[in-house]
Amino acid sequence: MNDTMRVAVLYDVDDIRIEQRPIPELADGEVLVRTMASGICSGDVMSWYIRRKAPLVLGHEPAGVVTKTRGATKFSVGDRVFVHHHAPCLACRACERGEHVQCKTWRATKIDPGGISEYFRVAKTNLSDTLALPENVEFSDASLVEPLACVVKSLRRSGVRAGDRLYVIGLGVMGLLHVLAAGALGAEVFGADFLPERRDAAERNGANVFHPDDVRRALPDGADVVICGPGTPEAMRAAVEAAAPAGTVVMFTPFPPEVPVTIDSQRLYFGDLRIVASYSCGPDDTRAALRLIADGTVTARKVGADLIALDDVPRAYRDFAKARMIKPIVTFA
Numbered sequence: 001m002n003d004t005m006r007v008a009v010l011y012d013v014d015d016i017r018i019e020q021r022p023i024p025e026l027a028d029g030e031v032l033v034r035t036m037a038s039g040i041c042s043g044d045v046m047s048w049y050i051r052r053k054a055p056l057v058l059g060h061e062p063a064g065v066v067t068k069t070r071g072a073t074k075f076s077v078g079d080r081v082f083v084h085h086h087a088p089c090l091a092c093r094a095c096e097r098g099e100h101v102q103c104k105t106w107r108a109t110k111i112d113p114g115g116i117s118e119y120f121r122v123a124k125t126n127l128s129d130t131l132a133l134p135e136n137v138e139f140s141d142a143s144l145v146e147p148l149a150c151v152v153k154s155l156r157r158s159g160v161r162a163g164d165r166l167y168v169i170g171l172g173v174m175g176l177l178h179v180l181a182a183g184a185l186g187a188e189v190f191g192a193d194f195l196p197e198r199r200d201a202a203e204r205n206g207a208n209v210f211h212p213d214d215v216r217r218a219l220p221d222g223a224d225v226v227i228c229g230p231g232t233p234e235a236m237r238a239a240v241e242a243a244a245p246a247g248t249v250v251m252f253t254p255f256p257p258e259v260p261v262t263i264d265s266q267r268l269y270f271g272d273l274r275i276v277a278s279y280s281c282g283p284d285d286t287r288a289a290l291r292l293i294a295d296g297t298v299t300a301r302k303v304g305a306d307l308i309a310l311d312d313v314p315r316a317y318r319d320f321a322k323a324r325m326i327k328p329i330v331t332f333a
């Protein structure tokens, strides 16, 4: 192992470069992971969101192999792992209430320097949400743990039950993950997208699909749960309109800053609607996500992910941002 590695750095949404960086040094109790697969996230192509973090090493969905440890850790060289870039303290009030994403430590933690990097350092705190991979789980599938965990949390917060009608607006990768995970819970799943190839993908994965304009015909009585994928006021309006009486709408993606959510108060109040947000995921969600991957409910193949090389990241980023690619996952030799 020499002491430099290659990483994908985002300077701006149209300026991504592959650069050399030093391999991180470990402090006591930390581990170094050699990345095997790491996805580009839908959030990475949300320009207002990612620009305020730039420049940054892209990627926070890595799976790989422990190549070095320092001091005492529960992991050993050779262990196959998924690493969550955020991990909670497990001691504060938010953690006691199970709201790990609202823990200050969770917010402050990260992997060094990022997931789309040949190696990364895992700080001690992050080891509490570092999961050993079952033997049958491939790295490309394991790289879906983080995005799928966000979906697990979204479905948990939606309160969806078997037999409910669940309507997913937006059938990109996060929409498809909702389709697969909600189907496994026994929901009757509906989905809409403007792009026919995305509707086809959702249909192959068990959803009843239609063009967004046909929602009234497809769901005349509304949906018990509506997952609003796109982070736009229009999508949110459509989500509220599609909710059945006493239904729940999940805001899965934020709007740009300062853009308000406006809801017809009569419909909200007399319809007994619940509107819930769902941001990211915690350690319970990553474990549930890994179970769904290990049992084959969710795979990179089912969502139509594209496995790409590190050098392809700038091009794949552009294609993904333009909805020409469903989910790029960088794999490392």
Ligand SMILES: [Zn+2]
Pocket (backbone or CB within 6 Å): 041, 042, 043, 060, 061, 146, 147
């Ligand atoms: Zn992600």
Ligand SMILES: [Zn+2]
Pocket (backbone or CB within 6 Å): 088, 089, 090, 091, 092, 093, 094, 095, 103, 104, 105, 106
């Ligand atoms: Zn905490």
